Amino acid sequence: MTDDAPDDDASDDGVEQESTDSTDAERHDARADGGDDVDENSKREQLDEASELPDDEYLTTDQGVRVDDTDNSLTAGARGPTLMEDFHFREKMTQFDHESIPERVVHARGTGAHGYFEPYDDPDLGEYDDVSDLTKASFLQDADQRTPVFVRFSTVVGSRGSADTVRDVRGFATKFYTEDGNYDLVANNMPPFFIQDAMKFPDLVHAIKPEPDDEIPQASAAHDTFWDFASLQPETTHMLMWVLSDRALPRYFRTMEGFGVHTFRLVNDAGESRFVKFHWRPKYGTHSLVWDETQKLAGKDPDFNRRNLYSAIDGGDYPEFELGVQIVEEDDADRFDFDLLDPTKLVPEEEVPVRPIGRMVLNEKPDNFFAETEQVAFHPGNVVPGIDFTNDPLLQGRLFSYQDTQLNRFNGANWDELPINRPLAEVHNNQRAGFMRRTINGGKGSYSPNSIADGEPTEATEEEGAYVHHAEKVEGKKIRERSESFQDHFSQARLFWNSMSEAEKQHIVNATHFELGKVERKEVRERVVYDLFNNVSHDLAVRAAEGIGIEPPAEPGDEIADHDRESPALSQENTTMDTIETRRVAVLVDDGFDDDQVSDVMDDLEERGATVEVVSKMLGERSGADGTTVEADKSHVTSASIMYDAVFVPGGRESVDALEEQGDARHFVAEAFKHKKPIAALGDGVELLEAVDLPDVDLSGDGDDVVAEQGVVTDAAADDVDAFVDAFADAIAEHRHWDRTDETVSA
Known part of the structure; x- marks a missing residue:
């Protein structure tokens, strides 16, 4: 059917009207709309077509x-x-x-990538799982279809100019360009949210943003107004635990989980509805930075996460995520000790396992940051048949807010016509005007019903693919009142605390000392400790109070959650630790390094999927003892151990002697040890580790064998490189070695 094509009698000029898309293609070389002669399975190709220049340029x-x-x-x-x-x-x-356009009020600092999503049907990718029983959304069940996607990762609080590594929630928004229209899965890297009702969202943002009188601090919750708000709003407690944890400091975007936060519905062809929680699980495990690293990276490389996303794609280490769903039958919704529609709660995976249904691969960078990453516009109301909403009060408010904020950013309603937002599915509607209108529609019929355009565009039936909301009976008095089932604010916060390892608990305590240590008003610090933390865990409250000048509470709080349940899935120490793919390994060298050790170890690690870079005092070629050369990828002044996941020191008398005299090289090793990272040395390289004086680590063994202790791997004899690399790879796969001493390391 054509878009608003009038009949022959009604046409002024008697010329048959073409469809909107083909008219635009003829008039504008398919550029204004992103191109019509492109493969509809590739949004990337559509954008490339839109940006083509003439041959002469x-x-x-x-x-x-x-x-x-x-x-x-x-x-x-x-x-x-x-x-x-x-x-x-x-x-x-x-x-x-x-x-410039106005930056986003929240999620202003972000970066994005193109890729594709495909449902599982290959045993190598995941067990085949037909989800037609759950949903009629074709992009989730057609195993032969790859759906183009664009993903934007972001921080929440900071401006566009803030650093990547601040303590904050991370946005994880995905736009699926499906054959049925665009679907936006707007997610975060944490499953709960701060508040239960969207009515409180302006208050939350006003409180956490820089204070209005002096615009301080930037990209941080560590100030009075946020903690004043939080201390008076107990529903924030569960989310506070997540923000104070390592989850707020993701190592890379590709090692970060994503959660749909809200409870949605899946609807199948029979009209049957089930509740669903969406999960993104990273292929390479869930890992975080440590606080000291974030502070140094903010100065050394404030674009660390963004840069790493791009370099991973350039290197073929494509970020990959598994999409999983937690399904709850409508009849089972009341079996939990929390309300399924409460956005400050999660569904423990031990109670409802995550069912994997597909994977997403990000394999292309944007060509133009502004046109794509800045102008991409997400909206949780962008759904396709088979996915529907629930009465989650936060979700209901966001369905209005997202549309409204895009109108402000783009100064009009035509943001959905920009190439990055334009669906691959054909668009036929009666819109004709507004700021920055791109489509040139033909014909007179811009209303419905009409007769002069043969009634087109016509409405579709559900069988013809029309979106039909799930029929749900809703009745009640008009009131402003929170459901009683939303009133438990501490049980899941305690569940989170109980599930943490001791190292993770200590990081939460350390975070409270920093965040609340920045709060000037003592009464605010007291309310957080006494009214919130002490109702989560008395141990947490005491340990937090001791670092912020507050008298520790003598007894647990009156509302303390009365359970000792745990959810192992919440601890990052239980994440995937069986691969070193995409891990970044620094090789410290100077002239005179052992040629064979460098080449053998680097080649072996790269074959296992790691990214290996040579770090030296200066850029340029470094010469080995036998005459081979390697190019230094980074210098001491432009890099640091905080940018790598592991460190390797090869032998070579001249090289090791030089490194021992270089304070930056010694600090590189000492800092990596402090941050619990894997460190390895071969032959003479062991002497650099000895010079740094790593505490409580046996570096020599009996002098002939590979020694692996607390993530430090050495082989002074250097006579079994294969065994050495095996041990080093095992240490890298563990990511951090929390059993390592916290004793100060000399540098």
């Missing part, structure tokens, strides 16, 4: 007029005034003056 004005000089303004004489008739200058400067 002459510089032109916005109107296509070729430019002879873009360096000098038109003036009255060589030293005279600039003339207003210089249309190229005025156009160029006006475009520059207006090229």
